[in-house]
Amino acid sequence: MQSRTPAPRATGRPRSAAADTAILAATRAALVELGWSKLTLGDVATRAGVAKTTLYRRWAGKNELVVDAVAELFDELELPDSGTLAADIEGVVLQFAAILARPEAQNGLMAVVAESCRDDALRERIRSSIVDRQKRLVLEGRERAQARGELPPEADPLEAARTVDLIFDMVAGAVVHRTLVSAEPADAAWVHGFTQVLLTGLTGPAVE
Amino acid sequence: MQSRTPAPRATGRPRSAAADTAILAATRAALVELGWSKLTLGDVATRAGVAKTTLYRRWAGKNELVVDAVAELFDELELPDSGTLAADIEGVVLQFAAILARPEAQNGLMAVVAESCRDDALRERIRSSIVDRQKRLVLEGRERAQARGELPPEADPLEAARTVDLIFDMVAGAVVHRTLVSAEPADAAWVHGFTQVLLTGLTGPAVE
DNA sequence: AGCTTTCGCTACGAGTCGTAGCGTAATGGC
DNA sequence: GCCATTACGCTACGACTCGTAGCGAAAGCT
Numbered sequence: 001m002q003s004r005t006p007a008p009r010a011t012g013r014p015r016s017a018a019a020d021t022a023i024l025a026a027t028r029a030a031l032v033e034l035g036w037s038k039l040t041l042g043d044v045a046t047r048a049g050v051a052k053t054t055l056y057r058r059w060a061g062k063n064e065l066v067v068d069a070v071a072e073l074f075d076e077l078e079l080p081d082s083g084t085l086a087a088d089i090e091g092v093v094l095q096f097a098a099i100l101a102r103p104e105a106q107n108g109l110m111a112v113v114a115e116s117c118r119d120d121a122l123r124e125r126i127r128s129s130i131v132d133r134q135k136r137l138v139l140e141g142r143e144r145a146q147a148r149g150e151l152p153p154e155a156d157p158l159e160a161a162r163t164v165d166l167i168f169d170m171v172a173g174a175v176v177h178r179t180l181v182s183a184e185p186a187d188a189a190w191v192h193g194f195t196q197v198l199l200t201g202l203t204g205p206a207v208e
Numbered sequence: 209m210q211s212r213t214p215a216p217r218a219t220g221r222p223r224s225a226a227a228d229t230a231i232l233a234a235t236r237a238a239l240v241e242l243g244w245s246k247l248t249l250g251d252v253a254t255r256a257g258v259a260k261t262t263l264y265r266r267w268a269g270k271n272e273l274v275v276d277a278v279a280e281l282f283d284e285l286e287l288p289d290s291g292t293l294a295a296d297i298e299g300v301v302l303q304f305a306a307i308l309a310r311p312e313a314q315n316g317l318m319a320v321v322a323e324s325c326r327d328d329a330l331r332e333r334i335r336s337s338i339v340d341r342q343k344r345l346v347l348e349g350r351e352r353a354q355a356r357g358e359l360p361p362e363a364d365p366l367e368a369a370r371t372v373d374l375i376f377d378m379v380a381g382a383v384v385h386r387t388l389v390s391a392e393p394a395d396a397a398w399v400h401g402f403t404q405v406l407l408t409g410l411t412g413p414a415v416e
Numbered sequence: 417a418g419c420t421t422t423c424g425c426t427a428c429g430a431g432t433c434g435t436a437g438c439g440t441a442a443t444g445g446c
Numbered sequence: 447g448c449c450a451t452t453a454c455g456c457t458a459c460g461a462c463t464c465g466t467a468g469c470g471a472a473a474g475c476t
Contacts, residue, residue: 011444013454035323035325041433042433051456110321113389165392170378172385198409200408202359203358219420220421250464260465261424262422264465265423
């Protein structure tokens with residue numbers, strides 16, 4: 001799931017699974033204390049109680065390691081079934097905001113996204129282990145809302161995919177920008193206002 | 209405006225303004241070719257035709273230099289007066305997307321934002337030289353739309369400021385996420401759909 | 417002139433990188 | 447139980463970047 005296992009051999013000493021979890025935890029701790037730029041693989045190895053060479057045997061570099069370490073933070077994301085689309089959105093956005101509020105997520109996420117601009121393999125790794133898992137929530141929430149009749153059904157599947165992508169970029173982008181650029185907390189009040197605008201638009205009912 | 213001038217002395221040899229522009233241009237060129245992580249100040253100095261020590265005399269480090277280099281890209285941002293709120297939004301968002309499509313902006317922007325998580329001075333520098341200039345466009349566009357009657361006027365100035373912040377995070381966040389995370393172009397079709405959702409909401413008229 | 421500040425250049429210690437080499441530990445197959 | 451195979455811990459290494467110090471020369475102002 002995490003380190004790209006290079007076809008696990010049937011013979012020989014198996015890789016320590018405990019080392020994997022220790023390394024990823026140490027990476028997050030180092031992200032909190034040092035941030036991205038001052039994080040060194042040697043330091044992570046020391047924290048995790050493993051040799052530096054072990055790190056290089058499992059991950060190609062700092063980028064891949066941090067992606068895996070941060071990806072685990074998003075494992076807890078779940079789509080609540082609150083009964084209404086608005087409540088579903090507010091619930092999942094609040095979860096997302098809570099993860100982004102953690103310093104290890106802030107320090108790691110933007111840095112690897114920046115690196116992915118020049119590394120397609122890294123971008124693919126981010127997409128498969130972080131982004132797609134988030135996007136699935138949008139897909140499920142949309143289907144649920146359409147079943148409830150809260151959203152009009154899409155006939156064209158290609159058009160539907162475009163809409164899901166748009167919504168996803170709007171939701172994730174707004175929370176990320178609020179948290180990391182504006183540096184303000186995406187708290188319950190903000191999430192409520194955001195959901196109102198997303199559902200009814202600027203010209204719609206007053207924003208609460 | 210760019211390098212934090214340390215109280216320009218009236219006496220002595222003045223700093224070469226040509227060196228400043230050459231350094232910032234060289235920084236952008238290095239961002240395109242090398243990306244953030246492999247960009248070194250020694251390389252920038254060589255490209256700009258100045259000594260490495262000159263760089264360190266003007267900027268505290270890589271972060272500050274890249275912020276100033278990227279900030280210049282946003283100088284061209286202007287709010288068009290298209291007659292309707294929707295057209296105004298589409299116009300300015302397309303401009304913003306065009307800037308974010310440039311590799312020097314992609315490589316530099318996210319990296320400095322990531323660094324700013326652990327450096328309040330850097331965050332303030334980004335805010336004053338990049339973010340606030342963008343936010344002013346939202347403010348102007350909103351006032352213009354309210355004068356036209358396209359948006360309801362806000363009585364409470366504090367509430368109005370909150371709404372402007374929300375809209376700004378939604379617009380900038382969506383474009384940034386689309387461009388840098390989803391890695392898809394924010395072209396005219398996407399901007400049109402985005403504007404529709406922003407104005408009328410998901411439950412409003414069909415997206416297109 | 418004389419003063420002040422900047423500039424280009426060189427050199428330096430400190431720190432990190434990623435790898436190679438070695439002996440040892442932990443599996444599965446015979 | 448023995449052996450082949452792989453992972454592990456450890457040390458050491460060259461290469462590179464960092465940020466700074468020191469110097470003489472250049473470019474302004476009064």
